[in-house]
Amino acid sequence: MVKVENLHKSFSVKHVLCEVGIEVRDDETFVIIGSSGTGKSVLLKNIVGLMKPDTGSIKID
Numbered sequence: 056m057v058k059v060e061n062l063h064k065s066f067s068v069k070h071v072l073c074e075v076g077i078e079v080r081d082d083e084t085f086v087i088i089g090s091s092g093t094g095k096s097v098l099l100k101n102i103v104g105l106m107k108p109d110t111g112s113i114k115i116d
Contacts, residue, residue: 057085
């Protein structure tokens, strides 16, 4: 399971992720889609530990 709660990430004055929350159970498939520059890669980098969120929590079980 992956659980993201109240995730925030900013770069200088640009807020990229604001109050993001998701929960993906082991038996689920999850897809992230969106336009260029909307924070998809930033979200995934936070989940796998390549970036640290400003606030919020990420739990992987």
